Amino acid sequence: MEFKPYILCSPAEDGPRMPAAVARVRSPLRCLRLAGEAGVRAVFVSFHGATLGERETLLDLCRHLKPGADGSGLLVVALLPEPHRDLLEWLREMRVDRVCFATVHAFAKLAARAKVDAFPWEALGGGPPRDVLHSVCPYLGHQATPGGHELPLCGAYANRMVIGGDRLRDYCCCPHHVRCEFYRQPHPPGDVV
Numbered sequence: 566m567e568f569k570p571y572i573l574c575s576p577a578e579d580g581p582r583m584p585a586a587v588a589r590v591r592s593p594l595r596c597l598r599l600a601g602e603a604g605v606r607a608v609f610v611s612f613h614g615a616t617l618g619e620r621e622t623l624l625d626l627c628r629h630l631k632p633g634a635d636g637s638g639l640l641v642v643a644l645l646p647e648p649h650r651d652l653l654e655w656l657r658e659m660r661v662d663r664v665c666f667a668t669v670h671a672f673a674k675l676a677a678r679a680k681v682d683a684f685p686w687e688a689l690g691g692g693p694p695r696d697v698l699h700s701v702c703p704y705l706g707h708q709a710t711p712g713g714h715e716l717p718l719c720g721a722y723a724n725r726m727v728i729g730g731d732r733l734r735d736y737c738c739c740p741h742h743v744r745c746e747f748y749r750q751p752h753p754p755g756d757v758v
């Protein structure tokens with residue numbers, strides 16, 4: 566098989582055809598095997614569409630990709646559907662190098678411009694988990710659903726408000742959260758019916 570310097574592990578989501586430089590795999594185990602080959606430059610782990618159980622497996626994959634106190638020299642990037650404070654914290658602890666909110670489609674477009682020894686990181690956005698975590702609203706929380714996924718909730722509204730769409734993108738997930746009316750004036754639990 567032709568050598569590919571980049572690996573995308575995307576177990577829960579179908580997506581577009583990947584450019585020649587990218588090996589796309591669904592199995593985290595196969596991803597780990599490929600990542601051990603000489604010359605692999607980066608592994609992208611997509612959490613899009615993952616259930617809570619699949620997320621655990623992907624976190625395990627990240628842990629194995631970055632073993633030891635200093636992590637490995639391999640670059641590991643997590644593709645997330647949206648900011649999630651706990652997940653960002655776990656990815657930081659596992660020494661994942663970058664997180665970004667690119668879809669697999671957006672990733673495929675960028676990967677088409679990748680060279681064997683250079684990937685257009687800037688266009689992916691995001692950054693190290695710690696930096697991204699700092700920009701996310703501290704009130705953003707999540708609650709598990711019976712279907713094995715999660716809903717984003719606002720802690721400044723006693724976790725009674727599901728957040729989505731424009732508010733999630735334009736406020737909760739970025740430094741603009743300080744302008745949000747709920748952030749500026751949190752509602753104590755007793756005020757929310």
Ligand code: SF4
Nearest residue numbers: 702705719737745748
């Ligand atoms: S709705 Fe406002 S207070 Fe609530 S999590 Fe989003 S930015 Fe924070």
